[in-house]
Amino acid sequence: MKRRFLLLALIILSLASIFIGVKDITPLDLFHLSEDKAQILLVSRLPRLISIIIAGVSMSVCGLIMQQLSRNKFVSPTTAGTLDSARLGILVSLMAFATASPFLKMLVAFVFALLGTFLFMKILERIKFRDTIFIPLVGLMFGNIISSISTFFAYKYDLIQNMSAWLQGDFSLIMKGRYELLYVSIPFLVLAYLFANKFTVAGMGEEFSKNLGLNYKQVVRIGLIIVALVTSSVVLTVGTIPFLGLIIPNIVSIYQGDHLKKSLPHTALLGAVFILFCDILGRIILYPYEISISLTVGVIGSGIFVYLLMRRRAHGV
DSSP, rough: HHHHHHHHHHHHHHHHHHHSSSOOOOGGGGOOOOOOHHHHHHIIIIIHHHHHHHHHHHHHHHHHHHHHHOTTTTTTTTTTTTTHEEEEEEHHHHHHHHTTHHHHHHHHHHHHHHHHHHHHHHHHHOOSSSOOTTHHHHHHHHHHHHHHHHHHHHTTTTOHHHHHHHHHHOOOOTTTTSGGGGGGGHHHHHHHHTTHHHHHHTOOOHHHHHHHHHOOHHHHHHHHHHHHHHHHHHHHHHHOOHHHHHHHHHHHHHHOOOOOOHHHHHHHHHHHHHHHHHHHHHHHHHTOOOOHHHHHHHHHHHHHHHHHHHHHHHHHO
């Protein structure tokens, strides 16, 4: 029932997203589209809608996988240094290959994001004090160290303006020919669904997984590769979207539980619905001007995050 409601909300918000913009296009216009309006739909509105949905689904699913593998509800690409590592990778690609193609940038960002995420998981293995809040704080500190390194080299090589583009998520510049890299994440999201049961078992710990005959390290590597590659494609195309991979899996777990295969479709749908809602809100608050998606998601997401923290304390977990 909840999945049908989310699907209906996604359809309604998708239609709203297509018809909201500086150039007025109404549903009736679809029956007699002028060449100008057809161009706006095909070049701008539809690519923007597709990129919003893919980014929302991708980051939410990445957050769910990371929380399952780390056994911590407050770990996500934002709080594990994955996003910061991906940005450092893009910066390195610009420094080493000045005219690098988007695909090459994504590959370099993927390598850095993967290394950063693996390093964070290694740090977790050495932390004896595994408090729920302490671990993401370590991840934030780790991410800030990487971000500081990125900022230093960006200033040194006069690339700070390029770097600022990845610090803020923004769909306003998404057009035909500038978002197709996001399609890379789709097969890996399918792979995540196929491995969902194995991720669920791996989330119960290494010893438990081995007792059930699961190759724990291999499953963890596959999960982190999925997270790193998907995160890299989103950061390179859209920029950073905070809190999304953190709050959406937590909301879904409240009513759906922790079984990854059952909660994954709900997480994907809710992620797409949430980011679509935030994008529409950012486009109408100061119409005809637009607020970036990172700001709207950051404000709403931080409020939800505080609520989740308070709820966790109230329930004594």
